[in-house]
Amino acid sequence: MSDKVRVRFAPSPTGYLHIGNARTAFFNWLYARKNGGKFILRIEDTDRERSSAEFERVILDDMRWMGLEWDEGPDCGGEFGPYRQSERLNIYKEYAFQLLENGRAYNCYCTPDELEKRRNELLTKGIAPKYDGRCRNLSEKDRVRYEEEGRRPAIRFIVGDGTVEVDDIVKGKVFFNCSTIGDFIIFRSDGVAVYNLVVVIDDALMKISHIIRGEDHLPNTPRQILLSRALGFSVPKFAHLSTIVGYDRMQLSKRHHGISIGHFRKEGFLPDALLNYLSLIGWSPGGEEEIIPLEDIIERFSLERASKGAAIFEPDKLRWINGVYIRNMDLEKLADALIPFIKKEGVDIEGVDRRWMERMVDAVRDNLETLENVSEYIGIFFGVDINICKKGMDVLKDNGAVDVIKAVRDEIREVDSITQDIYIKMVPSIKKRMKIGGKRLFMPIRVAITGKTKGPELERLFPLLGKDLLLKRIDKVLDHVSKNL
Ligand code: GLU
Numbered sequence: 001m002s003d004k005v006r007v008r009f010a011p012s013p014t015g016y017l018h019i020g021n022a023r024t025a026f027f028n029w030l031y032a033r034k035n036g037g038k039f040i041l042r043i044e045d046t047d048r049e050r051s052s053a054e055f056e057r058v059i060l061d062d063m064r065w066m067g068l069e070w071d072e073g074p075d076c077g078g079e080f081g082p083y084r085q086s087e088r089l090n091i092y093k094e095y096a097f098q099l100l101e102n103g104r105a106y107n108c109y110c111t112p113d114e115l116e117k118r119r120n121e122l123l124t125k126g127i128a129p130k131y132d133g134r135c136r137n138l139s140e141k142d143r144v145r146y147e148e149e150g151r152r153p154a155i156r157f158i159v160g161d162g163t164v165e166v167d168d169i170v171k172g173k174v175f176f177n178c179s180t181i182g183d184f185i186i187f188r189s190d191g192v193a194v195y196n197l198v199v200v201i202d203d204a205l206m207k208i209s210h211i212i213r214g215e216d217h218l219p220n221t222p223r224q225i226l227l228s229r230a231l232g233f234s235v236p237k238f239a240h241l242s243t244i245v246g247y248d249r250m251q252l253s254k255r256h257h258g259i260s261i262g263h264f265r266k267e268g269f270l271p272d273a274l275l276n277y278l279s280l281i282g283w284s285p286g287g288e289e290e291i292i293p294l295e296d297i298i299e300r301f302s303l304e305r306a307s308k309g310a311a312i313f314e315p316d317k318l319r320w321i322n323g324v325y326i327r328n329m330d331l332e333k334l335a336d337a338l339i340p341f342i343k344k345e346g347v348d349i350e351g352v353d354r355r356w357m358e359r360m361v362d363a364v365r366d367n368l369e370t371l372e373n374v375s376e377y378i379g380i381f382f383g384v385d386i387n388i389c390k391k392g393m394d395v396l397k398d399n400g401a402v403d404v405i406k407a408v409r410d411e412i413r414e415v416d417s418i419t420q421d422i423y424i425k426m427v428p429s430i431k432k433r434m435k436i437g438g439k440r441l442f443m444p445i446r447v448a449i450t451g452k453t454k455g456p457e458l459e460r461l462f463p464l465l466g467k468d469l470l471l472k473r474i475d476k477v478l479d480h481v482s483k484n485l
Helices: 019-034 053-066 089-101 112-124 140-148 195-205 215-230 261-267 271-280 294-300 315-328 331-343 354-367 371-381 390-397 401-414 420-434 439-450 458-484
Strands: 006-009 038-041 105-108 154-157 163-168 172-177 184-187 210-214 237-241
Touching (some): 019 210, 019 237, 089 154, 195 215, 271 315, 331 354, 401 420, 420 458
Parallel strands (some): 006 038, 210 237
Antiparallel strands (some): 105 154, 154 184
């Protein structure tokens, strides 16, 4: 069966790609790659009012950025196109008429106002609302009357009796009683085909073998199975992924700060780190490890191991994973990736010697959880002026801090230029002279040359900054301290 796996990601371009639908896209992609199948991108833009070309563009762009390339789609075409639903309207019409002709659907003349009124009546009586089927056996007389009133019919699908079983790969067997569903609209009176119909037609015509999507679509599944059968299509396999919830256990939404992929991109998350994290939410690799290279995820992925319970989105864990990827990244690539973030801080980084820049990146990378974090440290490397943070000022007030800084200044003055070795030798000599070590020794030095209490290792910073700059900064700090403390 492996060569027949065809899965699809079917976003509606009514919003940005976010953690939830990105995971759906990723799991489809993984399933295709794992099974040597095809990954299809289909744009579900039948809701013309809410869809926009701009959302579509951004979704495609974000997917490319994540590396989730598709085999067939609106941009690259394919055997079963078009892949944008707005370009397939005639196909949907044809099948809706087929259902009408076969007596599996009927014209419904009820107006939205009437439906709303009846719905509310049921709700006040505490009854779950469902269409009462009154147009199913409409007399010719009533039909003509409605037509004369100028009503335009919607098309409703006849649900019938019985139970629909969904044998879901993730959720197991789920049963739906048809009596709770009620005949539903498949074509609106304004001529717009409805989601459940179009999705069934497209999945069948595009030969989709597995539908992997969020569990919020599970209630649609019995409707889609009934439609598939009525249209004579074979029913694909289903896998409904658990909803991703926030720290407050509520479904992820805009209330949860920054869940769009664009936001993660802007903050400087790495696509592979994001994919690694996404693989951990809603799927269990079967071991303890959390850093899993993409090739291993593909190799080990199975829908059977997708979790049945809600998956919690933990931004801190994502940041931690991203930090690990930054630490392990190829230096040249990391330097390139950091350029836009450094430029944003007003530094003309392209005018800087590339080898020096890479040394700087290497020195700072351990401190970064996102690429954007570089903004906190970039000031350390350029210019004489540094801002001394509040904690830094407290360090400078400590007994002995000024003496340590003066001792370092004296040592630096003695040498022609600063190398890592010189710095390493300098430390014990100061230690001996001042008779202090540990934090009381290193903190004043760090604050004097960076203004901060944390940051890159001093033995890397010293040679990067060089004798002149170090001395100028130290003089300024000592001057500042004598005037202010
Ligand atoms: N277009 C639907 C959505 O954005 C997905 C439909 C499906 O996967 O069946 O939620």
